[in-house]
Amino acid sequence: MLSQEYVTNKMNEWPKHYSPKEIEEKWQKVWLSEDYWEKAIKFRGDGRPVYVIDTPPPFTSGELHMGQAYWITIADTISRSKRMQGYDVLHPQGWDTQGLPTELKVQYRLKVPKENRELFLKKCIEWTNDMITRMKTVMIRLGYRPDWEEFEYKTFEREYRITIQRSLIDMFNQGLVKMTEGPVYWCPKCETAVAQSEVGYLEKEGILAYISFPLKQGGEILIATTRPELLAATQAIAVNPEDDRYKDLVGKIAIVPIFNKEVKIIADDAVERSFGTGAVMISTYGDPQDIKWKLKYNLPSTELIDNKGKMKGTGILDGLKIEEAKKRMIEILKEKGYLRKVEKIKHNVISHTERSDCLSPIEFLTKKQLYITVLPFKEKLIEYSKKMKFKPERMRYYLEDWIKSLEWDWNISRQRIYGTPLPFWYCDNGHLIPAKPEDLPVDPTNSKPPVDRCPQCGLELRPISDVADVWIDSSITVLYLTGFYSDKERFSKTFPASLRLQGTDIIRTWLFYTFFRTLMLTNDVPFTNVLVNGQVLGPDGSRMSKSKGNVVSPLDRIDEFGADAVRMSLLDASIGEDTPFKWDSVKGKKLLLQKLWNASRLAYPFIVGKSSEKPETLNLLDKWVLAKHKEFVKKCIDAYNSFDFYVINQELYSYFWEIVADEYLELIKHRLFQEDKAAIYTLKRVLRDVVLILHPVAPHITEEIYSRLFGEKMTILVENFPTVDDIEIDNNAVILGDNIKKFNSMVRRAKIDNKISIVVPVSVKLYGNQDLLDSVKKVEVDLKKTLKITSIEYVNSQTEKVEIQVQSMGV
Structure with a gap:
């Protein structure tokens, strides 16, 4: 029998209030350690089933709002859940570094002239790296943990640029890249050609x-x-x-x-x-x-x-x-x-709709540009698109509709400076001469061509001075990550990627171009699953936009509510649905996490260090909660597999809060003091499984609780999701538990209605059918101790209700 003093002293070792900022920063430092990467994150290719996530490489604007926090949360949740299901996960994170917005910042904010090309490019890279640092700080604060060590990439870096240029040369050798003079979509504000997908x-x-x-x-x-x-x-x-x-x-x-x-x-x-x-x-x-x-x-x-x-x-x-x-x-x-x-x-x-800070009218100018041939492959693209599974399925329509509506080949020339050089020279007859693969990466403007004159007509060669469309850069993410050119062994294990994760707004750009380019180069689809998330709307219900003033930063109140609560709130939406972001929702999730914290703190004196071995016999209440637990675990794992993360939030409320915390934990307190093995086993198993199941969604608090209550391993992430096949369902216990939940609710409601404190002893007269009465009788001792009941009178009746009377000693 444990004394109240012992229990109180043990509970005092555990902070009463959940402090997100302190706990989250502590674990984020752990997650960035080399030891954590080596044991929990590193992709090994060791024979386990592989799961490759093609995450969006965001443009390096330096700002990261709730819309981007949404896909970050989804990616991290999937990555963690797959690791806990035994997968060897390749979770990269890239940066789309080369683009017009950076050029404009350097040109007008830093006052660096484009004519000084070398200095201009240097300042563009400096600006980009500074923006990456700012964005990465927010990602880490949200608990995002991709493989920064081996699979972080920037599209301007040497190895990535080699892949870009090699892919263009291969497409040229297939007869897909051509120089044509004709009308192009032209943005006078941005002073560059744009593709059909950008208008x-x-x-x-x-x-x-x-x-x-x-x-x-x-x-x-x-x-x-x-x-x-x-x-x-x-x-x-x-x-x-x-x-x-x-x-x-x-x-x-x-x-x-x-x-x-x-x-x-x-x-x-x-x-x-x-x-x-x-x-x-x-x-x-x-x-x-x-x-x-x-x-x-x-x-x-x-x-x-x-x-x-x-x-x-x-x-x-x-x-x-x-x-x-x-x-x-x-x-x-x-x-x-x-x-x-x-x-x-x-x-x-x-x-120019693809860039929200432009939106200027497009003109059509005649230019000599490089194109990739697309139109002849529309039927093949439609056919192969059926090999990819979409979530939600309706998003397939938007890809197929875009393919069918294509009227132009892909203009890949951009009249900018900060971009990937197009690895070609040309003659006045429009013949293209590609760089040699062994010379990559090249910049034709400061490199010699591989031959002195055009092999076809003998004319002098000139360098292509334009740079590539940014979608040329980002459309080879899968090929780069899987090692199409650099690591054939890894490519054989990781291609096609398991999942493409992205928003609805880039279906006709990033999704289409990656699909098209990969199909042309490998004759296969780039990924087997496409997860298309909706947009996070501002508090006013419209799409977040700086010009509207409705952008919400994840950092605004993250110290108050915590990253875990933000993540859980973002995941409340069904995949593909647009949803407004509201801090009230985050506040609600913080209360749920506090409930988990409280339950773990209460259980701490009773279960820490105790055996996890199942006793020979269990109480009916134990059997009831384990039956509900089995249902909870299965629903949540199914939800992870189908990317229905909102189900996990729902189940935490309906199972953990309403059954475990509000009912079961209260009903077994007296047994815990008596060191009842069945109660200890059941509570320990339930809490451990809940923490494991919740980890991908709320990683910080679960790491902390795991380390305090269980802590068998350095991180919860190397654990596996719980199995519940051993739990046998006792239907009588389920019926009993549901009836007890109903009885408890009636008694508590009666006390509230009569303005009686929950700790005041009362006598109870219970009216109900025989099934309800029998259930209460079976665990009458537990109910009396839990609800402060001195006596229970049973009345068989078609009406279910309770009458209570305060005992004199409680007045």
């Missing part, structure tokens, strides 16, 4: 100008356009062949006003009869439809916009920005009598 349509205010085009044989045709500034680039006028208004005009010649240029009126069924006047000018280039018409009818092109988005080649608008030119052209047309009217409209404008 989208935004609704903006604009104008619709109704302009009279004189006909050569007399009369006029009225067209409506949103781009009057492109009048000088008009190559034809198009009408719908089914439009009766214009049937007699098809084939006739119209005169472009102001510029007196003759153009033909053609019929094409792509013209919308209901838009404007039903007659449109085809300009090169105002929008993607103009490009289609240009190619279809072999029309000439006239470029009126320069790289900075200013007009050129008109004689009257040159040097003006596009919006200024639009207004000036309206004025000129009005002065000359060609303008009939101007309407204000809202319309969809193709814009």
Whole structure:
């Protein structure tokens, strides 16, 4: 029999209040140690089943908000859970380091001119490394523990760059890389070409100008356009062949006003009869439809916009920005009598949507660029996409829909400095000469070509001075991590990767490009599972954005509530669903963790150092809680396997809080003081299993409790998930336990309703069916001691209720 004094003294060895900051920082230091990496994190390739996670390499902005904290939490939770299921886990973390935002920071904030290329690149790398340090600090504070030691990578580093350039040369050798002159998506604000995947349509205010085009044989045709500034680039006028208004005009010649240029009126069924006047000018280039018409009818092109988005080649608008030119052209047309009217409209404008800090309208300029051929492989991509399992399944549609909608090959040239050099030289005939693989990495701008002249035509060679699209860098993450070029043995064990983890916003970029490039290079899919998480919304319910002022940083209140509570709150959402982030939810999870802390502290004097061997006989209450425990463990492991992490949160409330902490622990306290072996065994097993199950979600508090209560090994992460196959379900015990839970609830409610303290002794009259009465009778001794009941009177009744009466000694 343990004395109250002994128990109190032991409990005082355990802090009463759970202090997240102190505990979390302590374990984060342990997790970063070499010993921890060696024993718990290191990928060994030792024959165990392998699990490879392709984690997003975030762009190095230096800031990490709750949306990024979400995927970090998911990745870490999966990594830890797989380790505890016996997998040899390869959990990398990369950094997408080369991009326009960094160039702009160095150029405008640090005032380093791009013309000083060497200094500019040096400062870009310094800025990038500083941003990585800031982001990594937040990741570590969240309990994130990838393999920093062997599988952290930066896309500008030598080995990664070799993989990028080698993959491009291999694709060139397959006939997939070509140099073509033609229209490209161009962002005047960013001063670079962009890919189709980086643009989208935004609704903006604009104008619709109704302009009279004189006909050569007399009369006029009225067209409506949103781009009057492109009048000088008009190559034809198009009408719908089914439009009766214009049937007699098809084939006739119209005169472009102001510029007196003759153009033909053609019929094409792509013209919308209901838009404007039903007659449109085809300009090169105002929008993607103009490009289609240009190619279809072999029309000439006239470029009126320069790289900075200013007009050129008109004689009257040159040097003006596009919006200024639009207004000036309206004025000129009005002065000359060609303008009939101007309407204000809202319309969809193709814009640089992939970058939220840009969102500027896109122009189409004619450039000599490098392309990777994509369009012929659309059917193959659809076919192979079915080899990948999606979670949620509906996300497959977005990938397949994007593949089907592709209209352009992939333009991979970018007119920037801080990027991966394209490993090619070219001649004036457009022939490409690749670098030799043994010379990689190369920068053609300061390296000699592998041959003196073009082998095909003998012309002089020039270096490609453009750099690669950033998606060229990040689309080979799987190939780099699995050692496609560098480690054939590792590649044989790790490819395809087990899981691609990413958000909905980069399905058409990172997911598509990785899938496409890997398929072309290996003839296989890059991963077998694709987990697409939704977006974490701001407190206002909209997507987090600095411009909206609704961004929440994980560090805002992490010292108050703890990283574990933040993680658990983020995982409350079903995978793929968007969810607003609220600190109230985090506060609730902190209370749940405090409940676990309290239960562990209470159990500490009774179970620490005690045998884990199962006794020959168990109390009915023990059998009841073990039956519920078996159900809890199985549900949670299933949830980990299906990535339904919110289920673990739910089960912790419904099982641990409501059954273990609120009911079972109270019912067995008197048995614990008596050192009852069955109660000690059951409580120790239940708590240990709960801590093991919860660890991937809430790693810090579980490490601390494990080390205090069990601590057989240096870290909980080298333990395995619990097995519960040995637990035999006693249905009578389950029925009994559920009835006892019901009885306890009635007594407590009655005390509250009668404003009686829970510790005041009462007599109870219980009304209920015989099943309920029999259950209570079987454990009457436990119930009396737990609920401070002096006597229980049983009344067989169809109605279930209790009546209580305060005993004189308790008044």
